[in-house]
Amino acid sequence: MQRVSSTSKIWRTIASNARKNLFHFNDPCYRSFTTVSPALTSQRLHQPELPCDFRKWGSLGFCRTSRFATGFNPLQLKPLDSIVDIERLKDRDPENITSIWDDYHIGRGHIGASMKASLYHLLEHRAKECRYFVIPLWRGSGYITMFVQVQTPHMLFTGLEDYKARGTQASPYYTVSFYTEFAESKDLVLIRGDVVFTSKLTDSEAKWLVETAQSFYLNDVRYKLVERFNKDPSEFEFKDVLRALNMPIL
Template identity: 75%
Template structure:
């Protein structure tokens, strides 16, 4: 019994010595480091402080433009101050600008409208004067409320103008979700013929067909 007790005492003593030595051989401590178990505390605190510092250094997503780059296959489900700048599809990638530049404004508008039928988009046009009026008013106020007739009544749409784009969602959705409300439709304006033919082409993409039909979008 005395031998067993003596061995147990030596085992406990050896364990205490190992604890006093500090880090394991895989990460040896420097000769100047203290040998008490408390030497681990500064290292632990330093590691936690470093981790917190790294977290605070992570770049924040801008409030304006973190959520909307989006729409269609890249939609981020953000609206208003949350949308990212939309990538404007060049007009010459949609139609042959060189071929139609000698046509009348009526012919171009008709061809533009017909082109978008059945393609999942809405095509229409407006006079340059009306476009410039919208552009001017969007500088003073980027947000508009638009009544949309539906059946025997109407629904109210909430629109944000960020030229050359316009984003639309339901007013009730905007009230419920604010800047997180998803857009029903996105609109892009093309001003290539504004000066020469007094014509601005408009391309609309309906995001939620369950919320907005092509006919209503147009």
């Protein structure tokens, strides 16, 4: 795997095009992807030029090709009352609601988590100005790079290589939804993740990704890297993300 070098031109192109084009969710199904090895990902990541111009992200109104969350539509939030009985939870304390939520998702092919409403509002505020980021996902002796868009109440993840190479054909590997029904009464926001392509991400990787993405938006020091990626990409260095995550710079 190649050593991380200055890639400001790549990040500038990614950030610039991403700011112009939001996700859209009206097209039909997407084809499945082939697996991209960490070594190949790293090699392409450090090429001086992108393989193609970034175009508008295509629709995420895909037909699922895995056993996860059949029928889930990322930007049409699945109603919370279709997942749990809200009325029965209203009299429970936040810890109990969180426990029920987490238990519900165990073994169901989804990721269940929660956060304080105050932290969600901070995430929401920061995502309005800095919608995009890149996160390395470590596998074996290398990493693949995930491209993240935070468009509350959703967070979406796909492989950077697929985003670079496929443009309008790119589809998310993983979608996350935030439920704010208990934000005011319980200071609690429930989080549900759905792995779209099981061949791309495991449940444990998906859980790590959402936790890590939140840490970059909620931690003041880490958030400076998010700001740099979105607002001053010429100064963004991917190795700073690796350092923040205590990953080796290859």
